[in-house]
Amino acid sequence: MQRHFDEELLKLKTDILSMAALVDEAILVSVEALKNLDESKAKQVIADDRKIDEMELAIEERSLSLLAQQQPMAIDLRFITMAMHIITDLERMADLAVDIAQRVVEISDKPLLKPLIDIPRLAVVAQKMIQDAIQAFLSRDAELARKVIFSDADADQLRNAVQQELINEYMIKDPKAISRAVSLLLIARHLERICDHATNIAEDVIYMVNAEVVKHHPERL
Amino acid sequence: MQRHFDEELLKLKTDILSMAALVDEAILVSVEALKNLDESKAKQVIADDRKIDEMELAIEERSLSLLAQQQPMAIDLRFITMAMHIITDLERMADLAVDIAQRVVEISDKPLLKPLIDIPRLAVVAQKMIQDAIQAFLSRDAELARKVIFSDADADQLRNAVQQELINEYMIKDPKAISRAVSLLLIARHLERICDHATNIAEDVIYMVNAEVVKHHPERL
Numbered sequence: 001m002q003r004h005f006d007e008e009l010l011k012l013k014t015d016i017l018s019m020a021a022l023v024d025e026a027i028l029v030s031v032e033a034l035k036n037l038d039e040s041k042a043k044q045v046i047a048d049d050r051k052i053d054e055m056e057l058a059i060e061e062r063s064l065s066l067l068a069q070q071q072p073m074a075i076d077l078r079f080i081t082m083a084m085h086i087i088t089d090l091e092r093m094a095d096l097a098v099d100i101a102q103r104v105v106e107i108s109d110k111p112l113l114k115p116l117i118d119i120p121r122l123a124v125v126a127q128k129m130i131q132d133a134i135q136a137f138l139s140r141d142a143e144l145a146r147k148v149i150f151s152d153a154d155a156d157q158l159r160n161a162v163q164q165e166l167i168n169e170y171m172i173k174d175p176k177a178i179s180r181a182v183s184l185l186l187i188a189r190h191l192e193r194i195c196d197h198a199t200n201i202a203e204d205v206i207y208m209v210n211a212e213v214v215k216h217h218p219e220r221l
Numbered sequence: 222m223q224r225h226f227d228e229e230l231l232k233l234k235t236d237i238l239s240m241a242a243l244v245d246e247a248i249l250v251s252v253e254a255l256k257n258l259d260e261s262k263a264k265q266v267i268a269d270d271r272k273i274d275e276m277e278l279a280i281e282e283r284s285l286s287l288l289a290q291q292q293p294m295a296i297d298l299r300f301i302t303m304a305m306h307i308i309t310d311l312e313r314m315a316d317l318a319v320d321i322a323q324r325v326v327e328i329s330d331k332p333l334l335k336p337l338i339d340i341p342r343l344a345v346v347a348q349k350m351i352q353d354a355i356q357a358f359l360s361r362d363a364e365l366a367r368k369v370i371f372s373d374a375d376a377d378q379l380r381n382a383v384q385q386e387l388i389n390e391y392m393i394k395d396p397k398a399i400s401r402a403v404s405l406l407l408i409a410r411h412l413e414r415i416c417d418h419a420t421n422i423a424e425d426v427i428y429m430v431n432a433e434v435v436k437h438h439p440e441r442l
Contacts, residue, residue, distance in 0.1 A: 064302060071292040081285060084302070088309065167403060172396040179388055182406065189407070 005070050012063065012083055013138055016090075019055045020134040023090050024127055026052065026097035027194060031123040033101060034187065035116060039108040045101035052094040056087045082208045086137060089197040093130065096190045096197075103183045103190075113170055113180050122158040122191045125151060129198035136202060142209040148202035155195035162188040226291050233284065233304055234359055237311075240276045241355040244311050245348055247273065247318035248415060252344040254322060255408065256337060260329040266322035273315040277308045303429045307358060310418040314351065317411045317418075324404045324411075334391055334401050343379040343412045346372060350419035357423060363430040369423035376416035383409040 026045050033041035063084050066072070072080060129148050136144035166181045247266050254262035284305050287293070293301060350369050357365040387402045 064298065067288065067302075068294060068298050073289060077285065077289050081288070081305070084305075085309070088306070163403075167400055171392065171399045171403075175393040175396070178392045178399070182384075182388060182392075182403075185403065186410070189410075 030097045030100040033104045037108045042101040042104040056091040099190045107183045118162045126194045133198045133201040136205045145202040145205040152199045159188045159192040251318045251321040254325045258329045263322040263325040277312040320411045328404045339383045347415045354419045354422040357426045366423040366426040373420045380409045380413040
């Protein structure tokens with residue numbers, strides 16, 4: 001019974017890792033599609049989202065049946081519950097990659113407003129935050145989780161820089177640029193929300209590891 | 222034991238209802254603050270968010286200990302798991318009300334761009350969706366949950382109308398209006414995201430009631 005349970009937990013970890021890899025890929029491809037205004041790549045992200053949705057449902061089903069059949073205690077219970085939180089965050093990150101891809105489809109018929117610098121940087125921050133958050137979860141590493149939470153400030157700052165530049169350098173100076181600038185501004189927001197979800201995961205990890213509540217209590221970090 | 226468990230379930234329901242009422246209030250007050258550019262009301266929403274965060278944590282703690290101590294089966298297990306999903310959605314709705322309030326603080330030093338029509342309408346749709354989603358959860362009413370999911374299309378349409386009007390009638394015509402228009406555009410997005418969270422709850426309710434997966438399968442609605 002215990003051995004079967006350990007195998008099931010290991011499978012749960014592997015599945016979350018696979019799901020995170022797909023989400024990471026979706027973000028990467030959506031930002032590649034943006035950089036090259038590549039509509040077909042953007043549509044690929046939109047189509048592939050179904051796989052991620054199905055993974056979420058499959059993992060949740062299995063987690064629930066683990067809870068019901070094995071009735072795990074304390075640390076394992078907490079791990080499974082957190083796993084269920086994490087797949088919700090991962091699925092919503094994938095939805096945000098789809099949002100980015102949809103913005104790309106909207107603007108792909110006109111040249112890019114400007115060479116992109118801060119948006120790809122923001123995407124790199126987001127991907128690093130996701131990878132670290134998942135790693136922190138799998139290895140129960142509260143230190144790494146704290147690092148993720150601190151990175152969120154970089155993401156906010158980059159998003160803010162993108163927004164200010166778009167408003168002051170493009171939208172105000174050229175009304176014809178407004179519609180495309182709004183799309184870029186929303187893409188920066190989508191990326192920032194992806195970082196927020198990575199932060200949620202990191203907060204959950206600290207909660208799981210320390211059974212200590214830092215969520216909503218930044219002074220305890 | 223069973224009687225104690227039933228009491229605990231009832232308390233869980235009551236707490237979710239109280240939390241939903243606070244979230245509903247936060248949205249109402251944030252939009253009131255917008256309509257009157259009332260900075261102090263906006264700051265009240267931001268300050269009151271702490272109460273909602275604490276409620277989420279308290280409800281989650283109790284749900285976890287119910288799961289651990291009572292080891293409920295099938296329908297009750299599903300109910301408690303869904304309760305934990307729902308409080309996550311409610312907490313994020315409250316965060317979006319805070320986002321709205323922050324936009325209001327940003328723009329409260331200048332007059333409103335225009336009399337607001339569609340944004341308050343969108344807020345009304347959002348509040349109705351939340352109330353119906355919670356009601357559907359508490360009374361296990363899949364029909365009402367379906368109604369919530371269908372309302373999401375109205376929300377998308379209203380948000381789209383707001384965005385098009387702001388771009389075409391204000392931002393393009395008057396560069397000085399851009400910054401304030403961006404804030405309104407983001408507020409409409411925040412409200413649309415609130416509706417998305419209500420939709421998540423409704424999808425969970427259908428899943429709980431029917432143990433049937435309609436999430437990601439709109440054709441089964």
